[in-house]
Amino acid sequence: MLYNQILVRFGDLTLKGKNQKTFLRALYRLMETKMEGLDVEIEYQHDRIFIHLLDEDVNKVIERLNLVSGISSYSLVVKCSDQIDDIKKTALELMKDVVKTTATFKVNTKRANKNYPLHSMEITKHVSGYVLSNHQGLKVDVHTPEVELNIEVRRDAAYLYNTNIRALGGFPVGVAGKGLLMLSGGIDSPVAGVLAMKQGIEIECVHFESTPLTSIESAQKVVDLVKKMAKYAPHNKINIHMVPFKELHMALLDNVDESYNITIMRRMMYRIATEIAKRNNCLCLINGESVGQVASQTLGSMLTINSVTNYPVVRPLCTYDKVDIIAMSRKIDCYELSIKPFEDCCTVYVPKAPATAPKLDRAEHYESLFDWKTLLDEAVENTQAITISTDSDLDLSMLGLEVREVLKELKENK
Numbered sequence: 001m002l003y004n005q006i007l008v009r010f011g012d013l014t015l016k017g018k019n020q021k022t023f024l025r026a027l028y029r030l031m032e033t034k035m036e037g038l039d040v041e042i043e044y045q046h047d048r049i050f051i052h053l054l055d056e057d058v059n060k061v062i063e064r065l066n067l068v069s070g071i072s073s074y075s076l077v078v079k080c081s082d083q084i085d086d087i088k089k090t091a092l093e094l095m096k097d098v099v100k101t102t103a104t105f106k107v108n109t110k111r112a113n114k115n116y117p118l119h120s121m122e123i124t125k126h127v128s129g130y131v132l133s134n135h136q137g138l139k140v141d142v143h144t145p146e147v148e149l150n151i152e153v154r155r156d157a158a159y160l161y162n163t164n165i166r167a168l169g170g171f172p173v174g175v176a177g178k179g180l181l182m183l184s185g186g187i188d189s190p191v192a193g194v195l196a197m198k199q200g201i202e203i204e205c206v207h208f209e210s211t212p213l214t215s216i217e218s219a220q221k222v223v224d225l226v227k228k229m230a231k232y233a234p235h236n237k238i239n240i241h242m243v244p245f246k247e248l249h250m251a252l253l254d255n256v257d258e259s260y261n262i263t264i265m266r267r268m269m270y271r272i273a274t275e276i277a278k279r280n281n282c283l284c285l286i287n288g289e290s291v292g293q294v295a296s297q298t299l300g301s302m303l304t305i306n307s308v309t310n311y312p313v314v315r316p317l318c319t320y321d322k323v324d325i326i327a328m329s330r331k332i333d334c335y336e337l338s339i340k341p342f343e344d345c346c347t348v349y350v351p352k353a354p355a356t357a358p359k360l361d362r363a364e365h366y367e368s369l370f371d372w373k374t375l376l377d378e379a380v381e382n383t384q385a386i387t388i389s390t391d392s393d394l395d396l397s398m399l400g401l402e403v404r405e406v407l408k409e410l411k412e413n414k
């Protein structure tokens with residue numbers, strides 16, 4: 001393996017004025033967590049990070065690197081001394097490794113060390129001349145080369161690379177504060193959660209579970225999804241608040257006209273989520289809604305549902321097509337789990353004709369027909385939080401009880 005380090009860039013982060021220090025500190029900390037246990041040495045500079053590979057498998061490092069939000073791109077790099085002969089030899093070795101038959105190429109040189117005896121153009125000339133005369137398959141094309149060879153001459157050494165791989169982007173998770181993700185067992189909400197983390201929002205999750213109306217497997221699925229998402233979290237762990245939703249759910253099924261079931265159910269979810277957000281210092285709600293996918297997600301519906309909260313609701317998927325959401329779901333390794341066919345509270349008793357443009361006054365009217373406030377307070381009070389980490393092995397069904405009982409046992413055994 002020719003490469004001995006990875007050059008990590010963080011683009012926009014360095015432009016953020018007085019927040020810069022906070023951002024960098026968060027990024028460095030995140031980097032440390034994600035690289036834990038790997039045989040690498042991390043060198044922090046003000047505008048980039050170098051990961052020295054030591055004896056580590058480069059693919060393993062890249063896999064971890066792809067979990068770090070706030071990184072814009074990275075390159076596999078060969079470091080050599082800044083002696084021009086050494087640069088030439090290393091360049092040839094690299095090009096032989098990358099181009100086995102024929103290709104057009106171009107050399108780009110940047111010289112950070114202004115005291116270096118050769119100018120950038122001179123370095124480029126020396127190196128391309130040498131490489132051309134020792135690699136028969138190469139031809140120069142400065143406009144549309146198939147391969148680029150980048151050389152950076154810095155104070156201590158020269159760095160050579162020819163890839164620039166896009167990373168997760170965004171901001172280090174946590175710098176934007178905390179948000180509460182409404183997490184179902186479906187495809188959309190885990191994707192929304194990871195996108196929010198990518199943008200710097202640390203997340204906690206809330207799940208409304210209606211066991212035994214719904215199966216324990218559907219609750220397990222949610223726990224397993226949190227475990228997948230935890231890979232992106234600051235300390236590889238995420239809290240999930242399990243809300244016992246059955247009583248409220250049954251009461252609304254009994255009292256509300258079928259066409260408004262979903263509207264009222266979601267208004268209850270938003271109310272509870274807002275209360276849990278408040279209690280846990282979350283500054284916004286996050287969910288997997290996308291405009292127009294189902295009856296409860298038309299703009300008219302969102303207006304009537306959203307009016308129960310004054311918290312900002314972040315909807316990262318709002319304008320995405322389902323195919324794009326599925327692609328992202330696969331990328332974060334949640335898809336196979338998400339499509340497991342366990343019903344959740346949104347899929348039991350689905351009304352035949354849900355209102356697609358529910359009116360606020362009708363919604364309020366139905367809510368006046370039963371004492372939802374008491375049930376809602378109870379649900380909030382009996383909510384239980386669990387912390388799920390990337391290596392947690394919580395198996396709810398092992399205990400053979402309904403979710404409430406399992407959670408109680410977990411709490412007592414703590």
Ligand code: ATP
Nearest residue numbers: 182183184186187188189206207208287288289346
């Ligand atoms: P998903 O694929 O995330 O389930 P969906 O397209 O099935 O979304 P809905 O079931 O209408 O749409 O849910 C919309 C959003 O509401 C979800 O993305 C999630 O954020 C939230 N949500 C729905 N059900 C629950 C639940 N039981 N607990 C927590 N949040 C939920």
Ligand code: MG
Nearest residue numbers: 184185186346
């Ligand atoms: Mg769903």
